Amino acid sequence: KPADVKAFHDLPQPINVMTLAEDWCGDVVANLPVLGRLAQASNGKLNVRIHLRDQEPGSHIMDQHLNRGQFKSIPTLIFLDGNFRELGVWIERPDSVTKLREEKRQALYQQHPEWGDPSKPIAELPEEVRTQIQQATGAMRTETKPFANAEVVRELRELVERAIARQPV
Template identity: 60%
Template sequence: MAITRERFQQGLTYDAWKSQMTRNRERFEENERGAPLTERDLAAFRALPRPLHVLVLAEDWCGDVVANLPILGRIALESGKLELRVFLRDQNLDLIDQYLNEGKFRSIPVFAFFDDDFRELAVFIERPRSVTELRERKRREIYASDPSYGLPADPADKLPEDVRQRLQEALVGMRTETKPFADREVVRELRELVARAPAVRG
């Protein structure tokens, strides 16, 4: 089902999305303030010949949404070339089912870019592959560092409480350690997606 202008306008504005958040708003806004945008990054979006419409699918409990949507929000604010409308994934299954990750997962966030005639130009889903690969490697290293953690596929809630807490702290530390790389990769991928879209090159 094609996305129409009328359906797009039914979404929340970026500010309205933030206002309705019931969790993670402080971290969301911290990520927004800390988005690693250079003047060169912003210039790439400001140079777009015409504004783009970006349909966003998100939920405030999702770590990738809290990490990545603030970067897009900052780009939209500072470039003036992206109009965002945010839809709650779980209330808009007809939309998310058009953007399944690997054809089967309802991964978020989704950023779908459209021109003024609502032709789809590019889509970003969840996070860059490079970030997934790095974190999977780091996660395997954490499990390998302590046999009491078991295997990565094992359910963590079956571990003794002290072991589970130690594992959780290690995983949180890993995400913190890899965040600067992840944020820059999000910016890079968004720039590349927009640059490759044929309808915005001239």
């Protein structure tokens, strides 16, 4: 949205974003391009650097920013001021996206009782059923992508706006 682009473009000071990621992660593949577009729109105000989670210095940084104190969830975006003081952290994906996708996943299983129990590990299912589930899940992710992208932008904008409001002038 234009208002979101303007919010990042008009930041009063540059913000450094240290990002922990790995290219095999679906949330990284989905959400890093959103951050990239915001950085491009920011007119140099978002300075993004990406570190691999499983290599130094990323692994050391990851250990300090575990999701719920125990999970090495990615992407992890660490927002820092010009003196590299932490302003805020954003991890993985918005809860609203997780909730929506889980609701849609449960609905898919209700529409397809032949798939069995949704809590059963997918690796234990017959290949034909796994393929059907993967195709349906892929279509659901495509369908929910606009909502997910908007939620990522909303959360990142809120994080940055809160951080800027706390900064001394």
